[in-house]
Amino acid sequence: MKNLKLHSYWRSSASWRARIALNWKGLPFEYLAVHLLKDGGQQNSADYRAVNPMARVPTLEWTDADGQARKLSESMAILEYLEERVPSPALLPTDAYLRAKARMLAEMVNAGMQPLQNTSVTLRIKNELKADEKAWAAHWNVHGLTALEAAVQATAGRYCVGDAVSFADVLLVPQLYGARRFGVDLKPYPTLLRIEAACNELPAFQAAQPDRQPDAQPV
CATH class of the missing domain: 1.20.1050.10 (Glutathione S-transferase Yfyf (Class Pi); Chain A, domain 2)
Known part of the structure; x- marks a missing residue:
């Protein structure tokens, strides 16, 4: 995973979860702010809906080693993917x-x-x-x-x-x-x-x- 970008809002609890997980896994990322209240909610813009049709944060974008562009939304899906892709340090027990x-x-x-x-x-x-x-x-x-x-x-x-x-x-x-x-x-x-x-x-x-x-x- 490289060129990680996280669409986030500072007070969004779902975005916060993704930030913790990325930090825990030691994955640096670019922070792309999406203000949920400004301008009628920037998440509702056409540009952001093209990234995430649900018009929510977070959305994580990155490029894989083969050059394939990837993206995931929904914080639990992001956590699960990071745990599978970068298993150490772990965020789930072994049992x-x-x-x-x-x-x-x-x-x-x-x-x-x-x-x-x-x-x-x-x-x-x-x-x-x-x-x-x-x-x-x-x-x-x-x-x-x-x-x-x-x-x-x-x-x-x-x-x-x-x-x-x-x-x-x-x-x-x-x-x-x-x-x-x-x-x-x-x-x-x-x-x-x-x-x-x-x-x-x-x-x-x-x-x-x-x-x-x-x-x-x-x-």
């Missing part, structure tokens, strides 16, 4: 059951929480349904984090699955950031907070933080 557990915990975030707080969803709730989008997002974060705190008890070590970083940790850290933005009280989730703190000691996680991205905005 089949624990690999499935790491994926399960990751999907509790990917399928069960993050889509319900996605910008496209919260903007429609606010602008079209005239409802409180922050209360909506907070509700689903509490629902999901309560379940995740319980589920992680069976496998947690320093990280979500033992003492090695996995997909579950890659998804957890951005989700907790999002929960804070929506005013969620995180004190009921001590295990998740402990794991988050451990992850944030790692350079791959630090470099992926939103405020360290080239398109970061003052908050």
Whole structure:
């Protein structure tokens, strides 16, 4: 893989996952900012839709050794591909059951929480349904984090699955950031907070933080 380019938005939790994984695998990449709110959402432009018809971030583009241009969207697909293509340092355990557990915990975030707080969803709730989008997002974060705190008890070590970083940790850290933005009280989730703190000691996680991205905005 060479000439990697990541279409990303600094606050996008899905983009954040891809940044962590690329950093973890030691793969340098060019950051291509896609502002999800500016100009009606730059992801909705014809140029970007040609890259990703779903008009979402992230999208990863690269060139293979044979010169073939490649691209992938959807953060979990990107994580899975990177794990297969660059297996070390790993983001999944070697044990089949624990690999499935790491994926399960990751999907509790990917399928069960993050889509319900996605910008496209919260903007429609606010602008079209005239409802409180922050209360909506907070509700689903509490629902999901309560379940995740319980589920992680069976496998947690320093990280979500033992003492090695996995997909579950890659998804957890951005989700907790999002929960804070929506005013969620995180004190009921001590295990998740402990794991988050451990992850944030790692350079791959630090470099992926939103405020360290080239398109970061003052908050």
